[in-house]
Amino acid sequence: MAKPLIGVLAVQGAFIEHEHKLEQLGAQCVELRQASDLNQQFDGIVLPGGESTVQGKLLRELGMFDDLKARIASGIPVLATCAGMILLANEVSQGKGTGAKSLSTFAESVAGSTLHVTSNTPDPAAPPYFATMNIKVRRNAYGRQLGSFRAIEEFKGLGAVPMTFIRGPLVEEVGEGVEVLARVDGDIVAVRQDNQLALSFHPELDADNSIHQLFLDMVKNK
Amino acid sequence: MTEATENRSQLNRNLAQMLKGGVIMDVTTPEQAHIAEEAGACAVMALERIPADIRAAGGVSRMSDPKMIKGIQEAVSIPVMAKCRIGHFVEAQILEAIDIDYIDESEVLSPADDVYHIDKTKFAVPFVCGARDLGEALRRIAEGASMIRTKGEPGTGDVVQAVTHMRAMQSEIRRVAGMAEDELFEAAKQLGVPHALLKEVHDNGKLPVVNFAAGGVATPADAALMMQLGAEGVFVGSGIFKSGNPAKRAAAIVKAVANYTDAKLIAELSEDLGEAMVGINESEIALLMAERGK
Numbered sequence: 305m306a307k308p309l310i311g312v313l314a315v316q317g318a319f320i321e322h323e324h325k326l327e328q329l330g331a332q333c334v335e336l337r338q339a340s341d342l343n344q345q346f347d348g349i350v351l352p353g354g355e356s357t358v359q360g361k362l363l364r365e366l367g368m369f370d371d372l373k374a375r376i377a378s379g380i381p382v383l384a385t386c387a388g389m390i391l392l393a394n395e396v397s398q399g400k401g402t403g404a405k406s407l408s409t410f411a412e413s414v415a416g417s418t419l420h421v422t423s424n425t426p427d428p429a430a431p432p433y434f435a436t437m438n439i440k441v442r443r444n445a446y447g448r449q450l451g452s453f454r455a456i457e458e459f460k461g462l463g464a465v466p467m468t469f470i471r472g473p474l475v476e477e478v479g480e481g482v483e484v485l486a487r488v489d490g491d492i493v494a495v496r497q498d499n500q501l502a503l504s505f506h507p508e509l510d511a512d513n514s515i516h517q518l519f520l521d522m523v524k525n526k
Numbered sequence: 527m528t529e530a531t532e533n534r535s536q537l538n539r540n541l542a543q544m545l546k547g548g549v550i551m552d553v554t555t556p557e558q559a560h561i562a563e564e565a566g567a568c569a570v571m572a573l574e575r576i577p578a579d580i581r582a583a584g585g586v587s588r589m590s591d592p593k594m595i596k597g598i599q600e601a602v603s604i605p606v607m608a609k610c611r612i613g614h615f616v617e618a619q620i621l622e623a624i625d626i627d628y629i630d631e632s633e634v635l636s637p638a639d640d641v642y643h644i645d646k647t648k649f650a651v652p653f654v655c656g657a658r659d660l661g662e663a664l665r666r667i668a669e670g671a672s673m674i675r676t677k678g679e680p681g682t683g684d685v686v687q688a689v690t691h692m693r694a695m696q697s698e699i700r701r702v703a704g705m706a707e708d709e710l711f712e713a714a715k716q717l718g719v720p721h722a723l724l725k726e727v728h729d730n731g732k733l734p735v736v737n738f739a740a741g742g743v744a745t746p747a748d749a750a751l752m753m754q755l756g757a758e759g760v761f762v763g764s765g766i767f768k769s770g771n772p773a774k775r776a777a778a779i780v781k782a783v784a785n786y787t788d789a790k791l792i793a794e795l796s797e798d799l800g801e802a803m804v805g806i807n808e809s810e811i812a813l814l815m816a817e818r819g820k
Contacts, residue, residue, distance in 0.1 A: 315784045316547040316568060337785050353544050355568040355604050362566060362784055365777075386544075398603060429564055443603060449627040450650055452537045470540050471605065471627070509540050 317354015678741020
């Protein structure tokens, strides 16, 4: 088989780390920065870590949102880490004490605010985004940077895997068709629904390659 | 280093990796923070006065009121950074106590210590520091900084210093990468940096931490220039909220950073942005903030 070609969303965040890992494992990568980068076929998609508000907004405003959503819905294998998991989730809530009052609540709280909140102009930076995965995700679930941590836990089918959480989200609820692959302290941190593999943590930051290999196996067996 | 502090230092470098390809914006109110987040900022820097006003006001400039910083933490979901004075480890302790995501030990504020920087290895919270060249960058990293930025002259709207620093840094990195291993000992001595860190630069051809551009970035073209010169992301201070249309300019800079080699797109983004900050020329200012802390 020819080298699989993986489209890596590259509008913001830690996408180069994913590319290095995938190239080590024999795949080729193409960076997705704007609509014209989608004028080709690729075999898998990586949605990297970063800030989901930035990525969600740029996906829409750089004209990539509908095309990528259609590809994901049609079954192309996807590896989504951290912010990427938020992009896939059906429903997104905010962690405690990490800001993000809704815009309307916020506008009310600012005396003499010049913010105009109208219901017919949705905030492009606000979730949900692709909403292709039957999960409810809590953003910044572990709080701010002082809550970031590293763990080594069982990952279904792979054994113990290092897991680095950076202001990470977690899965609050899973719906039909979603398989739970890993938990930390009882909380769900890795899930799969058919072609979509979503993680709260960052396998691209650790030396272990097993999760990227699992993703490439999904691409190969597609 | 114990395993726990090494772990923490790694996690702090990791957060900077997540900010890459993004724009960090100076904000002074929760409302500005909201505009920044909506425009696509990957983090905000909370401060009472933006550098242009600090420069205009003169006098001693200190850490912001923690209450003001907390107001901004409540307003946005993205990481919130704040500045402390060079060497003022108690201001840093205060910022850590209010759960800040990143501390900028910054030359923009008045230095509290004209010899020593903060021993940042003593903190759990991450630090970003300014650097004009490779030596300064590696000294800050040895002190525990987990992210570096250029020390472009803040509050001027003049990008010349940031360009100079980024070019100096990249050129020195290339020089070190090409050295024979036995030359590194002498180079470490001359640069005034630990040999182990210089060896890392030699082996990897890059700084051991993420490197952003800062100082004087005022337009989408400035931001893209810094990215093409090797910056991994951009801080924009006075350039946004000192301009005619902050929301539009901020969003345009974010898109220019995401597509920094696409001149056609940057041309479109540069249209109708309103007035850029007036700017003052580096040679016209009395105080060079980049000279603070070396």
